[in-house]
Amino acid sequence: MTGAVAGARQAVAERLNAHFGFYLTHCELLAQSRSDWQHIEIFEHPQFGRVMRIDGCFMTSERDEFFYHEPMVHLPAIAHPGVRHALVVGGGDGGAVEELLKLPGIEQVTLCELDDEVVRMARQWLASIHRGALDDPRVRLQLGDARIFMQATEQRFDQIVLDLTDPFGPAVELYTVQFYQTCQRILQPGGVLSLHLGSPIHLQESLQRIHASLKAVFPIVRPYLQYVPLYGTLWCMAMASDTSDPAALTPAQVDARLRVRGIGRLQLYNGQTHQALLAQPNFLVEMLRQRAAPLHSGQQLGDVHDPADLPPITIVEG
Numbered sequence: 001m002t003g004a005v006a007g008a009r010q011a012v013a014e015r016l017n018a019h020f021g022f023y024l025t026h027c028e029l030l031a032q033s034r035s036d037w038q039h040i041e042i043f044e045h046p047q048f049g050r051v052m053r054i055d056g057c058f059m060t061s062e063r064d065e066f067f068y069h070e071p072m073v074h075l076p077a078i079a080h081p082g083v084r085h086a087l088v089v090g091g092g093d094g095g096a097v098e099e100l101l102k103l104p105g106i107e108q109v110t111l112c113e114l115d116d117e118v119v120r121m122a123r124q125w126l127a128s129i130h131r132g133a134l135d136d137p138r139v140r141l142q143l144g145d146a147r148i149f150m151q152a153t154e155q156r157f158d159q160i161v162l163d164l165t166d167p168f169g170p171a172v173e174l175y176t177v178q179f180y181q182t183c184q185r186i187l188q189p190g191g192v193l194s195l196h197l198g199s200p201i202h203l204q205e206s207l208q209r210i211h212a213s214l215k216a217v218f219p220i221v222r223p224y225l226q227y228v229p230l231y232g233t234l235w236c237m238a239m240a241s242d243t244s245d246p247a248a249l250t251p252a253q254v255d256a257r258l259r260v261r262g263i264g265r266l267q268l269y270n271g272q273t274h275q276a277l278l279a280q281p282n283f284l285v286e287m288l289r290q291r292a293a294p295l296h297s298g299q300q301l302g303d304v305h306d307p308a309d310l311p312p313i314t315i316v317e318g
Helices: 066-078 095-100 116-125 146-152 169-175 177-186 204-215 251-261 271-278 282-289
Strands: 009-017 020-034 039-045 049-054 057-061 085-090 108-113 139-143 157-163 187-198 220-228 233-241
Touching (some): 020 116, 039 116, 066 095, 066 233, 066 251, 108 116, 108 146, 146 177, 204 233
Parallel strands (some): 085 108, 085 157
Antiparallel strands (some): 039 049, 187 233
């Protein structure tokens, strides 16, 4: 799409690996920008509404973002006695921030985003995703490298949400044992961390190694599965903590906490889906049981590729 003009309509594809991909037809390009870091595009799509794509990868859409953001935020938050200070790393679209602001005791959310152009584009085009959260007075925008900020800060957080791009290039450093040790250091006792591990369908090595990296740092690690329509596949997330365990909660306890805390306007997450998210099918149990080497700083993942390095896709609409 590089060089395409606003208003152009065409099919847009993302190759997930050399043999598997996902496409959308009838995409109208609304805006694009090439920042110092990446190529950002906003499309209008008949099914998903406005869609953000970064460096050829679908990130979020108006109509399916809750499939991703609600489990990422609320499953760990419900296991915590009361989140007051939260940190989002990445997540410049504001979807995770908007979910955190639903928590009744939240006092401050720090959004640490590398690329201010993502935030600018989201403010302009994705209001139905962030719902004004990016400009809420409780939100502190911290632009720049998250690792530098997190290594230097003396602040402690009740919840950290790693809403990251896929682990290739510089982003892979945010999936390492060393980075998770930094996260652990700035979490309050009982604090909760959430992130995505990738897909058990086409990113099995990555899922296993990132899971092993979390387990090298945190005593409690709970993977959970969610289908994300825009990603075209089953997706795996995980929560990690020193002491808080979402698996200890029954569906009735989850619903009671949501009710007492006054958390509403949720389209996916409740007590039953909490339990369903954490239920692991046999193939995932076996995958996570296999021995995998934790990922350390300076290493790469063998099954994750920059989409630009994969063969191009041609879609012929008929």
